[in-house]
Amino acid sequence: MAGLVVRRVFQLVLLLIGISFIVFMSMHIAPGDPASIIGGPTATQEDVEAIRENLGLNEPLLAQYFDYLKGIFAGDLGFSYQTKQAVSEAIIDRFPNTLNLAIASIIVAIVIGVTAGIISALKHNTWFDGLSTIIALGGISIPNFWLGAILILIFAVNLQWFPVGGLTEPFWTVEGMKQLALPAITLGTGSAAMIARMSRSAMLEVIRADYVRTARAKGVRERTVIMMHCLRNAMIPVITVIGLNFGFLLGGTIITESVFAINGVGRLMIESIAARDFPMVQGSVLLVATLFVLVNLIVDIVYAFIDPRISYE
Amino acid sequence: MKETVLEVKDLVTTFKSADGPLPAVRGASFSVKKGETLCIVGESGCGKSITALSIMGLLPSNGMIADGSIYFNQRNLAEMSPKQMQKVRGNDVSMIFQEPMTALNPVFTIGFQIREPLMIHLKLSKKQAHMRGIELLRMVGIPSPVERMNQFPHELSGGMRQRVMIAIALSCNPSLLIADEPTTALDVTIQAQIIDLLNDLKEQLDMSMIMITHDMGVVAEIADRVIVMYAGEIIEEGRVEEIFENPQHPYTKGLLASVPNVDDPEFDLKPIAGSMPMLNEQISGCRFHPRCPYAFDKCMEKSPKTFHVTDKQSVRCWLQEEGVEQNGGRRASSL
Numbered sequence: 001m002a003g004l005v006v007r008r009v010f011q012l013v014l015l016l017i018g019i020s021f022i023v024f025m026s027m028h029i030a031p032g033d034p035a036s037i038i039g040g041p042t043a044t045q046e047d048v049e050a051i052r053e054n055l056g057l058n059e060p061l062l063a064q065y066f067d068y069l070k071g072i073f074a075g076d077l078g079f080s081y082q083t084k085q086a087v088s089e090a091i092i093d094r095f096p097n098t099l100n101l102a103i104a105s106i107i108v109a110i111v112i113g114v115t116a117g118i119i120s121a122l123k124h125n126t127w128f129d130g131l132s133t134i135i136a137l138g139g140i141s142i143p144n145f146w147l148g149a150i151l152i153l154i155f156a157v158n159l160q161w162f163p164v165g166g167l168t169e170p171f172w173t174v175e176g177m178k179q180l181a182l183p184a185i186t187l188g189t190g191s192a193a194m195i196a197r198m199s200r201s202a203m204l205e206v207i208r209a210d211y212v213r214t215a216r217a218k219g220v221r222e223r224t225v226i227m228m229h230c231l232r233n234a235m236i237p238v239i240t241v242i243g244l245n246f247g248f249l250l251g252g253t254i255i256t257e258s259v260f261a262i263n264g265v266g267r268l269m270i271e272s273i274a275a276r277d278f279p280m281v282q283g284s285v286l287l288v289a290t291l292f293v294l295v296n297l298i299v300d301i302v303y304a305f306i307d308p309r310i311s312y313e
Numbered sequence: 314m315k316e317t318v319l320e321v322k323d324l325v326t327t328f329k330s331a332d333g334p335l336p337a338v339r340g341a342s343f344s345v346k347k348g349e350t351l352c353i354v355g356e357s358g359c360g361k362s363i364t365a366l367s368i369m370g371l372l373p374s375n376g377m378i379a380d381g382s383i384y385f386n387q388r389n390l391a392e393m394s395p396k397q398m399q400k401v402r403g404n405d406v407s408m409i410f411q412e413p414m415t416a417l418n419p420v421f422t423i424g425f426q427i428r429e430p431l432m433i434h435l436k437l438s439k440k441q442a443h444m445r446g447i448e449l450l451r452m453v454g455i456p457s458p459v460e461r462m463n464q465f466p467h468e469l470s471g472g473m474r475q476r477v478m479i480a481i482a483l484s485c486n487p488s489l490l491i492a493d494e495p496t497t498a499l500d501v502t503i504q505a506q507i508i509d510l511l512n513d514l515k516e517q518l519d520m521s522m523i524m525i526t527h528d529m530g531v532v533a534e535i536a537d538r539v540i541v542m543y544a545g546e547i548i549e550e551g552r553v554e555e556i557f558e559n560p561q562h563p564y565t566k567g568l569l570a571s572v573p574n575v576d577d578p579e580f581d582l583k584p585i586a587g588s589m590p591m592l593n594e595q596i597s598g599c600r601f602h603p604r605c606p607y608a609f610d611k612c613m614e615k616s617p618k619t620f621h622v623t624d625k626q627s628v629r630c631w632l633q634e635e636g637v638e639q640n641g642g643r644r645a646s647s648l
Contacts (some may be wrong), residue, residue, distance in 0.1 A: 208373075210415040216371055217410075218430040218481060219403035222395070232420050307420060308465040 004312040034276040078279030087283035098264035102249040108188030117199020139193030148186040148259035165261035183260040191245035202234040243299030251288035319345040324381035335592040337363040339545040350522045355542035370398040404434040407482035411494040413475035417466035424462035449480040472503035544600040551626030561628040
């Protein structure tokens with residue numbers, strides 16, 4: 001297990017260097033000059049030059065990149081061109097909102113997805129199975145921005161059960177949960193659908209397994225057969241899907257955060273891209289990439305606990 | 314006369330299909346006495362496993378007992394609710410399966426899986442069940458049983474896993490053990506060990522056993538009585554000596570002739586021509602007649618009735634009817 005973690009952390013470092021290079025280069029090659037955006041429409045050519053000089057944007061591209069890379073290893077992600085705030089500070093400010101949203105969404109997705117998947121498998125080829133297949137297909141196909149807008153329209157504007165947007169209260173308060181509910185449903189629907197499909201097929205396979213027949217032959221109660229003997233085996237492939245989806249949720253909150261006016265890393269990223277705030281974009285992307293890799297590492301470790309046949313020695 | 318443990322009468326088991334119900338077992342009747350070993354033999358697909366699963370109430374979801382009764386200690390298993398069957402399974406009637414590699418749950422320890430029936434049926438505490446589990450593993454000849462309790466199935470060989478399955482099946486002292494080809498998936502040397510083990514334990518625990526197999530060697534080794542099944546029907550039944558020394562049904566003779574005999578240099582292996590009919594195949598008269606070298610007109614017209622050869626041996630074949638010459642069959646004469 002320790003070997004796995006060390007190996008993965010090493011891979012993570014290499015991966016992050018690669019990602020930082022790609023993000024750095026694509027930001028700098030893309031059209032749009034941060035200096036003239038900072039200077040504003042009234043700035044003279046000299047002002048813009050001075051800003052550019054000041055930000056170090058006149059250096060050769062590779063030299064700028066290596067400077068940036070050195071900074072990362074020292075824990076310094078640079079400063080925002082716009083607000084002069086340290087990038088790490090800005091991210092730490094915003095990240096809890098994103099994390100709350102991602103966790104709430106994955107909980108919604110797991111509860112709905114696993115339950116629907118199991119019932120579908122047990123009621124294979126019945127109306128419930130058909131209905132849940134159609135809903136899952138819908139869940140995968142419906143775009144987040146549309147679903148978010150429709151939920152706001154129905155439950156926030158018309159019924160007024162939930163606030164229209166914002167995430168200002170802590171999640172353990174009723175107000176905070178109300179604020180999280182609609183964005184979590186919006187973001188979790190797609191994942192719920194994927195988890196439901198995976199749970200259904202995994203469960204269908206496991207239900208027919210010899211060891212399930214053995215459990216029945218021992219006189220084990222049907223509920224225990226399903227919840228213990230089947231579920232634990234069926235969860236092995238489902239865990240992968242949950243992990244991947246959680247990774248996506250952590251990085252894929254941009255649209256939902258914008259729709260629900262949540263001050264998270266996703267919104268920070270989209271605002272920074274618009275403002276050509278290179279350090280901020282690079283910092284946010286690196287964070288998302290790191291989290292994605294870490295989530296996958298956790299999934300691999302969880303595997304070993306669920307399936308004794310897997311060993312990382 | 315020993316008491317009857319199991320009495321199956323006119324069992325019909327069908328499977329749902331798009332073309333209506335398909336009968337996999339077509340009116341099987343047999344009984345098992347206390348302490349007796351009954352072997353059910355036949356080719357793959359003859360309905361022997363389905364007969365066993367019908368007794369256990371473990372038919373796949375598209376299968377059902379359409380007719381007949383299964384009396385086990387005077388109670389009809391065919392009419393029991395799923396809840397009542399749960400109390401019988403693993404407790405009074407146990408079953409071991411063909412594939413030891415897949416029959417144990419890969420994510421639970423051997424200990425967990427052996428404790429389960431003990432805690433369910435005998436209401437033992439976890440600790441008591443653990444101690445009893447160790448005893449059971451020792452009884453089935455598993456070395457260092459204390460350590461084995463904490464191991465997972467993938468850490469054991471196929472033969473060891475089958476021993477674990479036997480330990481689980483015997484944990485609640487069942488009066489009937491059904492073994493569905495328990496040695497088919499094992500190495501030849503391990504096969505012999507498992508058969509010996511089952512034989513010993515049967516004597517030791519004074520239980521009855523139904524052994525399902527297509528291996529005539531196993532039958533010779535273990536059976537008291539033998540049932541031969543073909544295409545869902547029981548076509549011959551008798552004591553093991555009778556079946557081996559004086560088989561009556563052409564199919565039984567064919568089965569015995571297709572077992573290699575290494576002691577006899579003159580022995581010529583004779584496979585049975587043709588193959589088992591599909592479940593939905595309509596065959597008039599005797600279901601074996603298309604493959605039978607002795608078939609004559611009556612075989613194609615009427616399903617044979619049961620003829621008693623001795624008080625223990627019976628056979629369903631028109632050749633037994635008085636006045637029919639054994640070799641007088643139409644096909645045999647034209648060969």
